[in-house]
Amino acid sequence: MLLAINDRKIQRQLIEKSESLSQDPHNQGKPLQEPLAGFRSIRMRRYRIVYYVKGKKVFVAATGIRKEGDRHDVYTLARKLFDQKLL
Numbered sequence: 001m002l003l004a005i006n007d008r009k010i011q012r013q014l015i016e017k018s019e020s021l022s023q024d025p026h027n028q029g030k031p032l033q034e035p036l037a038g039f040r041s042i043r044m045r046r047y048r049i050v051y052y053v054k055g056k057k058v059f060v061a062a063t064g065i066r067k068e069g070d071r072h073d074v075y076t077l078a079r080k081l082f083d084q085k086l087l
């Protein structure tokens with residue numbers, strides 16, 4: 001998903017933000033509601049990083065643009081991955 005973002009500067013910023021999640025991930029971002037309960041989302045401009053924490057590890061599940069109602073919306077894509085048991 002990250003490679004689908006054409007802007008290298010945005011890619012780098014998303015990587016840096018993802019790496020910063022290792023420092024107290026429960027106090028960054030916001031918890032998501034059903035059907036993605038257990039996941040958290042952190043915002044960076046119009047982009048979102050959807051992640052979850054398991055033990056002391058942070059797993060990034062999806063990264064992309066928030067486009068409510070669009071089939072390419074990051075939350076829609078994360079839900080599809082979750083429904084297919086890929087997350």
